[in-house]
Amino acid sequence: MISSEELRAIASWSRDLSEAEFEEARRGISFKSYGKGASICHVGDRLEAWTGVAEGLVKMATTSKTGKSATLAGLRGGAWFGEGTVIKAEPRRYELVALRETRLALMRRATFLWLFEHSAAFNRFLVHQFNERLAQFISLAETERTLDSSGRLARNLAWLFNPILYPDLDRTLAISQEELGMLAGISRQMANQGLAKLADLGLIELGHGSITIRDLDRLARYEG
Numbered sequence: 001m002i003s004s005e006e007l008r009a010i011a012s013w014s015r016d017l018s019e020a021e022f023e024e025a026r027r028g029i030s031f032k033s034y035g036k037g038a039s040i041c042h043v044g045d046r047l048e049a050w051t052g053v054a055e056g057l058v059k060m061a062t063t064s065k066t067g068k069s070a071t072l073a074g075l076r077g078g079a080w081f082g083e084g085t086v087i088k089a090e091p092r093r094y095e096l097v098a099l100r101e102t103r104l105a106l107m108r109r110a111t112f113l114w115l116f117e118h119s120a121a122f123n124r125f126l127v128h129q130f131n132e133r134l135a136q137f138i139s140l141a142e143t144e145r146t147l148d149s150s151g152r153l154a155r156n157l158a159w160l161f162n163p164i165l166y167p168d169l170d171r172t173l174a175i176s177q178e179e180l181g182m183l184a185g186i187s188r189q190m191a192n193q194g195l196a197k198l199a200d201l202g203l204i205e206l207g208h209g210s211i212t213i214r215d216l217d218r219l220a221r222y223e224g
Helices: 004-010 012-016 019-027 083-088 109-118 120-146 149-159 177-184 188-200 216-221
Strands: 029-034 039-041 050-055 057-063 069-076 095-098 102-107 172-174 204-207 210-213
Touching: 004 012, 004 019, 004 050, 012 120, 019 029, 019 109, 057 102, 057 177, 069 120, 069 149, 069 177, 083 109, 083 120, 102 109, 109 120, 120 149, 149 177, 149 188, 149 210, 149 216, 177 188, 188 204
Parallel strands: none
Antiparallel strands: 029 102, 039 095, 050 102, 057 069, 057 095, 172 210, 204 210
16 A cells, blocks of 8 residues: 555645545555566556556557557656546557556556545546547647657657646656657657757757756647
């Protein structure tokens, strides 16, 4: 069972729960760790827990029948996902891969459904979550069809700093060019070139193994 302090640290939604709701959530969460490159789940698997990224970086992706892979989202620490699958009790429609050492918080489906049925605060969070994820996937369709590699890189990077999905995080993220390339579906060399271009435009600042966002609005609208 997760401690009260850790739950508040990794789940912004928990701070708006009543005391009884908070304790119910806390009793229903456990942890599981994955090494770099590990498969968390495949398409068709039944990962029934609602899932949060306590530490690490996860790629949510899908693969077509012809073998073409497409990244749906990058999920950093603070992300919670899979609520639609949990509500519908269906197999996963995407695959999850740990891009670095990753620790996941897993909420039992029974606990999730109890909060869904009893907590107004939890449902408000879910509404915002659904809306933001829908916007993300609409943006993904646009990105894949119209943007070049630097544009795709900018959009994927901007989503990692989305203020609705990650309300607690500052504007600096420790992330490698290799990881960003895997999220954007481009090579490490192309990621390096794209980051340099975004830095020259004043949208980001590059550090040693980290990126700081300077203008999130412009980065999210950047088209290359």
